[in-house]
Amino acid sequence: MLMMGFAGFLGILKILLMALAAFGLCDAAFRREDAFRAADKQNKVFWLIILALALAVSYLFSILMFLPVIGAVASIVYIVDVRPALRQVSGGSGGGRRRGSSSDGPYGPYNGGR
Numbered sequence: 001m002l003m004m005g006f007a008g009f010l011g012i013l014k015i016l017l018m019a020l021a022a023f024g025l026c027d028a029a030f031r032r033e034d035a036f037r038a039a040d041k042q043n044k045v046f047w048l049i050i051l052a053l054a055l056a057v058s059y060l061f062s063i064l065m066f067l068p069v070i071g072a073v074a075s076i077v078y079i080v081d082v083r084p085a086l087r088q089v090s091g092g093s094g095g096g097r098r099r100g101s102s103s104d105g106p107y108g109p110y111n112g113g114r
Contacts, residue, residue: 014063017072021055024078031086039085047082050074 028047036044054071061067 010063014058014068017058017063017068017075018055020075020079021051021058021071024075024083025051025055027083028078032090035086035090036082038089039082041082041085047078051078 025048028044028051031044033044036042036047041047051074054074057067057071
């Protein structure tokens with residue numbers, strides 16, 4: 001009974017690691033190549049290969065082996081270090097939010113005809 005619970009926990013952990021790698025892979029795929037150079041990180045192809053390998057390894061191997069742990073570390077490094085640097089360089093705060101006052105018009109602040 002205890003082993004079935006442990007196997008269920010490992011299955012959930014495996015799915016979470018796959019989701020982490022898939023999120024990083026999709027995020028890296030939609031970033032611009034020049035943002036990687038501007039953020040002084042490795043290039044886009046490098047991160048796509050690393051994250052694709054992390055996803056494949058987390059799918060193919062048991063979580064108790066060493067390779068999925070390396071893939072998880074690579075995914076976490078991308079999400080915690082590279083992704084914020086790319087967002088800062090590209091100026092994307094996310095969510096489509098506008099910055100500025102609520103009285104801003106399309107060409108700048110509206111001053112009421114003054």
